[in-house]
Amino acid sequence: YTVIFLEELQKINSGGFAAAMWAHAYLAMTHVNKEGNHRIKEKYLRASISGDKIGCLCITEPFGGSDVAGMRTTAIKKGSSYVINGSKTFITNGVSSDYLVVAAKTKPELGNKGISIFIIDRETEGVSATKLDKLGWRASDTGEIAFDNVKIPEENLMGEEDKGFSYIMQHFALERLIMGVNAHARTEYAIEYVIKYMGEREAFGKTIDKFQALRHTIADIVSELEMCKEFNYSVARKLNEGQYAVKEASMSKLLSTKIADEAIYKCLQLLGGYGYMEDYPLARLFRDSRLGPIGGGTSEILKEIIAKIVIDKKDYKPAT
């Protein structure tokens, strides 16, 4: 159902709206579902499912996103509370969400072994957010968030203290597959639109879908698209069966987002000047698609992960 939901969302041709939906359902809610205790699930998960509460996941910081272990936000225990200080950036639903799932260092001296995950109500004193202006995904609110002596009860710790890094890495597999599926779905949207357009647009006395050069472009894109789609479905099946498919999920995002960017660039070209006009869907798709190789782990980081697995034989293990 997740794959169907994601594919249908891409047909709206608003990467931003889709992101607002899936960041809530699969980034924030995944942590609440997997690490939240009964009380947290009753309060936040129920309301998240009904749509009464919207969540966001706060990992990236202004000082760096790829180096998750290098985060500087701290959560220091004081009596029965934690006090959170620091900042996060590029957070989807960062301004409009009702609660924030936040990664912070409980033991800064331990690096990635001292990170924990907390759930924080938007209204908590000391939480502030600013909306960022972006190239694409403009229908999604992307926020920079500051935590200034934010005091939360110790019950808002999710999962075990200091295990946050493993939780984050574990759930990245799903996020990366999601971004892979989004990429193949938006490529499919682009190609369907462009084939229809080519059948209607005429040049030199015939519809442009008769020009061999353009037909071959379509054939190339559709071949790559089908390969991605089938692969992504197979990764979805693996995750669904409970397999920890880090390598495959990384490959899914790496290649699907690359192919989507290239395909959408070419599809825009096939519309000629209309491709450049905001009245036609390719302009927005082109801008929205560019986030694919950046968000949720850049292509460079994904290549690092894949190389570690295939060359160094690194064995990634799930946290639970």
Ligand SMILES: Cc1cc2nc3c(=O)[nH]c(=O)nc-3n(C[C@H](O)[C@H](O)[C@H](O)COP(=O)(O)OP(=O)(O)OC[C@H]3O[C@@H](n4cnc5c(N)ncnc54)[C@H](O)[C@@H]3O)c2cc1C
């Ligand atoms: C619209 C949008 C929405 C987002 N939503 C969220 C969200 O909801 N929650 C969240 O936590 N984050 C979110 N992000 C953040 C996103 O995950 C990060 O931007 C991304 O992980 C990269 O981090 P960075 O921007 O700090 O880049 P950096 O880490 O500063 O990287 C800069 C460049 O250096 C490269 N690089 C870094 N390290 C290496 C290395 N070891 N080897 C080779 N190259 C390297 C990177 O690939 C990149 O090209 C979002 C970002 C955007 C733009």
